[in-house]
Amino acid sequence: MKFLRQLKPIIVLLLFLAIWWFLPTVIKRVGKSGFYEFQAPVIAVQGYAKDLQSYWALRTRTNRELIEAGRDLARINSTYEIARQENSVKDEEIARLERLLNLPSRAEYHYEVSRVAQRDISAWWHQMIIRKGKNYNIPVGAAVIYGGGVVGRVREVHSYTAVVELVSSPGFRMAANVVGEAAPVTYIGVPNPPFSPPRGEALNVPPTISVSPTEPRKLVSSELGGIFPAGLTIGEITALEPGSDGYFQKGTVRLSLQLASLREVAVVIPYGQSLAFEEDIEDDGN
């Protein structure tokens, strides 16, 4: 009896776990969602606290520094304005050629810019939480990018926040291209060693491609996956070794250091997808 009494906490634990195991998935999902939404305001507040910190850090700058920063921004804006005009002319030309040659039109996107509320990069999960969710029609699976390239993919969407799986996340997979090469390769996220920046792996790299640490090759997104626009930087392949099949190579991909300190990202929403999302919302409303 004494032995059984000693085992009682373990038996109770196993009993509770068994009850949880047999609970219907709907209840588990509702429970998880409820616990997430319970703490979502705290997560959002963390993001606002960082913004406030940046604001007060900027307040310590002198007027002269701020004027110089404003002048530099005005110059960059002028450059972007010219680039925007050039792009619109090119877009018209592309549309004209598509009509002329009867080509299918390319996917078009719009961008929803969002602040990063919180980020977790560990052995188990690489993700960030952004401060826009269902309230901004963010769809699950949408690509997330920043000025330097690919950030990841939206994994979950909640009322006012969304969880983004980072490109460095173990198990993350996407189609890619080595710049200047037509053959597609596969990019996957892998576990990162301690005290080091995020990294990934490129699979199915053709044997004709060679790299060295001093001359890395840039890896960019491919349209083949159907989520990311083509040509966005993923990282740089710094080393290649023979793959398990003996023909293709696999390589280490060095990701941007900025990935672990981003403050703002853009969710890429294909026009068709956002329309479907809006229709879903309307259907739910009816």
Place this chain on the structure above:
Amino acid sequence: MEIDLRWPVIFLANALLIALVRMVNDALAPYGIYLVLTALLLIVPALHLPPRWGILLSFGTALLYGAPYLDDITPLMFVFGLGYVIFRQFGSQLRRFRRAQLLTSLVVANTLLVILQGFLFSDTNPGSNLVYMQRVVSDSLLSAVVLYPVGYWFIDLQYTCLVLLGVDPRADDPPE
């Protein structure tokens, strides 16, 4: 009917610690460091709550902790539940410990729980197992270092909150 205020206070304190640790982890992300303080979330429920509330509180904390990360929280609930059971089993000894001894016990338990969590989640990680375990072990060791000062503050915070609410946190002798 008497309302037991201990478990909501401890749950909210746990929520506060989870939020603060996440904020620190956010800042440490560029350096490849991630802190996990699971044992600290379980010690007071295990020592000072009735078993029926204690185990439920441990599972509730696991749900709160794992909700942003996982679709299936069962492995995390197992880790939290096991931690709770370990502390419960050694409760009578732990209550007699001085604070430094208690924190040392927490450090050992926390390291074991992090490594157990590492084994449970190893299936979800493709690539090198060696790199994965290196990361898990380094994070658990750094968490152990941080656990001493944070644990000292957090256990005091929980007791103070309970005393301010007029609840006797210690049914029997507390850790000094």
